[in-house]
Amino acid sequence: xxxxxxxxxxxxxxxxxxxxxxxxxxxxIYSALCLAMTMVGISALxxxxxxxxxxxxxxxxxxxxxxxxxxxxxxxxxxxxxxxAFTKGKFTGAVKIASVGLLAGLVVGAIAMSVSLMGxxxxxxxxxxxxxxxxxxALGNILFSKYIFGFEALGVLLLVIAVGAVALARxxxxxxxx
Amino acid sequence: MGMGKDIFEITVNGxxxxxxxxxxxxxxxxxxxxxxxxxxxxxxxxxPNRVGPLGLMQLLADAVKFLTKENFVPDTAxxxxxxxxxxxxxxxxxVAFSAIPMSSPxxxxxxxxxxxxxxxxxxxxxxxxxxxxxxxxxGVSSLAAYTLLMAGWGSGNKYTLMGALxxxxxxxxxxxxxxxxxVGVIMLYGTFNLTEMTLAQQGPLSFTFLGNNVTASWxxxxxxxxxxxxxxxxxxxxxxxxxxxxxxxxxxxxELVGGFHTEYGGFKFNMFFIGEYGHMMIASGLMVLxxxxxxxxxxxxxxxxxxxxxxxxxxxxxxxxLVALIHFLAFNVKFAFFMWVFIWVRxxxxxxxxxxxxxxxxxxxxxxxxxxxxxxxxxxxxASL
Amino acid sequence: MPLGGVIFIVIFIxxxxxxxxxxxxxxxxxxxxxxxxxxxxxECGIPGIEKKETKISVKYYLTAILFILFDxxxxxxxxxxxxxxxxxxxxxxxxxxxxxxxxxAIFIFGLFWEVKxxxxxxx
Numbered sequence: 058x059x060x061x062x063x064x065x066x067x068x069x070x071x072x073x074x075x076x077x078x079x080x081x082x083x084x085x086i087y088s089a090l091c092l093a094m095t096m097v098g099i100s101a102l103x104x105x106x107x108x109x110x111x112x113x114x115x116x117x118x119x120x121x122x123x124x125x126x127x128x129x130x131x132x133x134x135x136x137x138x139x140x141x142a143f144t145k146g147k148f149t150g151a152v153k154i155a156s157v158g159l160l161a162g163l164v165v166g167a168i169a170m171s172v173s174l175m176g177x178x179x180x181x182x183x184x185x186x187x188x189x190x191x192x193x194x195a196l197g198n199i200l201f202s203k204y205i206f207g208f209e210a211l212g213v214l215l216l217v218i219a220v221g222a223v224a225l226a227r228x229x230x231x232x233x234x235x
Numbered sequence: 236m237g238m239g240k241d242i243f244e245i246t247v248n249g250x251x252x253x254x255x256x257x258x259x260x261x262x263x264x265x266x267x268x269x270x271x272x273x274x275x276x277x278x279x280x281x282x283p284n285r286v287g288p289l290g291l292m293q294l295l296a297d298a299v300k301f302l303t304k305e306n307f308v309p310d311t312a313x314x315x316x317x318x319x320x321x322x323x324x325x326x327x328x329x330v331a332f333s334a335i336p337m338s339s340p341x342x343x344x345x346x347x348x349x350x351x352x353x354x355x356x357x358x359x360x361x362x363x364x365x366x367x368x369x370x371x372x373x374g375v376s377s378l379a380a381y382t383l384l385m386a387g388w389g390s391g392n393k394y395t396l397m398g399a400l401x402x403x404x405x406x407x408x409x410x411x412x413x414x415x416x417x418v419g420v421i422m423l424y425g426t427f428n429l430t431e432m433t434l435a436q437q438g439p440l441s442f443t444f445l446g447n448n449v450t451a452s453w454x455x456x457x458x459x460x461x462x463x464x465x466x467x468x469x470x471x472x473x474x475x476x477x478x479x480x481x482x483x484x485x486x487x488x489x490e491l492v493g494g495f496h497t498e499y500g501g502f503k504f505n506m507f508f509i510g511e512y513g514h515m516m517i518a519s520g521l522m523v524l525x526x527x528x529x530x531x532x533x534x535x536x537x538x539x540x541x542x543x544x545x546x547x548x549x550x551x552x553x554x555x556x557l558v559a560l561i562h563f564l565a566f567n568v569k570f571a572f573f574m575w576v577f578i579w580v581r582x583x584x585x586x587x588x589x590x591x592x593x594x595x596x597x598x599x600x601x602x603x604x605x606x607x608x609x610x611x612x613x614x615x616x617x618a619s620l
Numbered sequence: 621m622p623l624g625g626v627i628f629i630v631i632f633i634x635x636x637x638x639x640x641x642x643x644x645x646x647x648x649x650x651x652x653x654x655x656x657x658x659x660x661x662x663e664c665g666i667p668g669i670e671k672k673e674t675k676i677s678v679k680y681y682l683t684a685i686l687f688i689l690f691d692x693x694x695x696x697x698x699x700x701x702x703x704x705x706x707x708x709x710x711x712x713x714x715x716x717x718x719x720x721x722x723x724x725a726i727f728i729f730g731l732f733w734e735v736k737x738x739x740x741x742x743x
Contacts, residue, residue, distance in 0.1 A: 400676060608697065
C-alpha cells in the first residue's frame with residue numbers, strides 16, 4: 058500500500074467514524090465536536106486531492122459553522138432532559154426509521170450515480186490539475202464570468218439569512234428571554 | 236512539496252519538522268522570561284533575577300514545578316475533554332507555524348556518502364510549503380476556538396464556560412476583520428503563497444502608477460507602504476485572536492477568575508500558554524511576511540545577496556547556506572520586534588470592556604477593512620489604466 | 621508522500637510531544653489525595669450555588685451566526701482578489717470591479733442593517 062492510499066483510507070476512516078459518532082452520541086455537545094472533526098477530515102481529504110483553497114475554505118467556513126451549532130447547543134439545551142427527548146418516545150422512533158430509510162436511499166443513489174461516472178475521464182476539468190494557486194485562479198475566473206449572477210444572488214441570500222437570524226433572536230417569549 | 240524522493244531527503248525533512256516544532260515550544264519559556272523581565276522593566280521593578288544569571292534558569296525551575304504538580308480532574312469535569320483540550324491547543328499553532336517560510340531555501344549539491352552518490356537537494360527553511368499559505372493558516376488557526384470551548388465546557392464550571400464563550404465570540408468576531416484586512420494584501424501581491432509575497436518585497440520601493448515608474452530608493456519595498464491601514468487592522472485583530480491584552484476578556488480576573496482555564500493547573504495549563512504564544516508567533520510571522528518584507532534584507536534584493544555570497548564562498552551549496560543564514564537572522568530580528576510589541580502592549584494598555592470590544596470589532600474594524608478593500612481595488616484598477 | 625501527509629506528521633509530532641509531557645508529569649507528579657472540597661468546581665471561597673447549567677445570552681448565538689454569514693462573503697473575495705490583476709490585464713477589469721462592488725454594497729447594507737437593528741449591541 059502506498060503512502061497515498063494509506064492516507065486516503067486513514068482519513069476516510071476518521072471522517073466516516075466521526076460522522077457516525079455525530080448521530081450515535083447521546084450528548085449533543087459531543088455530537089457537535091464530532092461534526093467539527095468530520096469537517097476537519099473532509100478538509101484533509103481535499104488537501105490530499107490538491108484542492109488546497111477548498112480545504113482552507115472548508116476549515117474556515119464549515120468548522121466555523123459548527124461553532125454556531127456548538128454555541129446553540131450550549132445555549133438552548135438543558136442537557137439532561139434533552140438527552141432523553143432524543144433517545145425515547147414513539148415520535149423519535151419514527152424519525153429514526155425514516156432517517157435510516159432516507160440514508161439507505163442516499164447510499165444506493167450515490168452508488169448508482171457514481172458507477173456511471175467511474176469510467177469517465179476527469180483530467181480535462183481545469184480545476185482538478187495543478188497546485189493551490191492555479192485552482193484558485195480557475196475558480197475566480199469561472200466565478201466571475203460564468204456564475205456571476207449566482208455570485209450576486211448569494212450576497213442577497215446571505216443578507217436575507219442575516220435578517221432572519223436577527224429577527225428570530227429578537228422575538229419575544231420562549232425560555233431565553235433576554 | 237512532499238517529503239522527498241530518497242531516504243536522505245526524507246530524513247532531513249522529518250528532522251526539520253521536529254526542529255520547527257521544538258523551536259515553537261522552546262521559544263515559549265524564553266518569551267515568558269522576556270515577558271516577566273519586560274513587564275518588570277516597564278513597571279520599574281526587577282522581575283525574576285534569583286535563579287541563574289539574569290533569572291534565566293527561572294524557566295527551567297518553572298518547567299520542573301509544572302511537571303511535579305498534582306494531576307487531578309475536578310468531579311464535575313468530563314475527563315476526556317478536560318485532557319484533550321490542552322493537547323488540541325498545541326496542534327493549530329504547530330501546524331500553522333510550520334507553514335511560515337523563515338529563510339530562503341538551502342541548496343545541497345551532489346556528494347558521496349555510504350558508498351553512493353546523493354543527488355542535489357533543495358531544503359526549504361519551513362516545515363512545508365503550501366500554495367494557498369494564507370487561507371490554510373487562517374483556516375487552521377480558526378480551529379483554536381474549539382479548544383477554548385472544549386476546555387470551558389469540559390471543566391464543568393460556570394466560570395470556565397462563560398470565559399470560553401466570551402473568548403470564542405471574541406475570536407470569531409475579530410476573525411472577520413483579520414480575514415478582510417488581508418484581501419487588500421492578496422490583491423497587492425496577486426498570490427496566496429507566502430514565499431512569493433516575500434520575494435515581491437525585495438529591493439527599494441518601486442511601483443508603476445498610470446504608466447510611470449515610481450522609485451523611492453530611501454524606502455524598502457515593503458507591504459506596509461502600500462497597505463498601512465491593513466497592517467494596523469491586521470495587527471490589532473491578531474491581538475484579539477490570540478486573546479492578549481487589551482483584548483483578554485476571556486480571563487477578566489474580577490468577573491471570571493481565570494476564564495476558560497480556571498480549572499487547569501500544572502502542565503495542562505502550560506499547554507494553553509504554549510498555544511497562546513503560538514498564536515502570537517504566527518501573528519508576528521504573518522505580520523513580517525505581509526508588511527515587512529519577510530526574510531529579505533531591506534534595500535538589498537535576493538539576487539544581489541546571492542551574488543555577494545557566491546563571491547565570498549567556494550561552492551554554490553555554501554553560498555546558499557550563507558544566504559539562508561543571513562535571511563534567517565533578518566527574519567528573526569523582525570519577528571522578535573513584533574513579539575516584543577505584543578509584550579509591550581500588554582503591559583501598557585488597560586483591558587477593554589466587553590461591549591467596547593465587540594463594538595470595536597464589528598462597527599469600527601470591519602467597516603475600515605471593507606474601505607481598505609474597496610480603495611485598494613480602486614487604486615490598482617486606476618493604476619493599471 | 622503528498623503534502624497532506626506532511627501536515628499529518630506535524631500533528632503527530634505535536635501529539636507525541638504532548639504524550640511525552642503527560643508521561644513525564646505522571647512519573648514525576650505527586651499522587652493526588654482525594655478531598656471532596658478540592659474536587660469541587662472552582663468558586664471564589666464560597667460553596668458553589670449555581671451549577672454549570674447557567675443560562676447563556678442569546679447574543680453569543682447571534683454573534684456566531686452573523687460571523688458565519690459575513691465569513692462566507694469574505695471567503696468569496698479571496699478568489700476575486702487573487703485574479704483581479706489578471707482580469708485587468710485581460711480587459712475584464714471594469715466588469716469584475718463593478719460586480720464585486722455590487723457584492724460589497726450588499727455586504728455594507730447588511731452590516732448597516734445589523735448595526736441599526738441593534739443586533740450587535742452588548743449591554
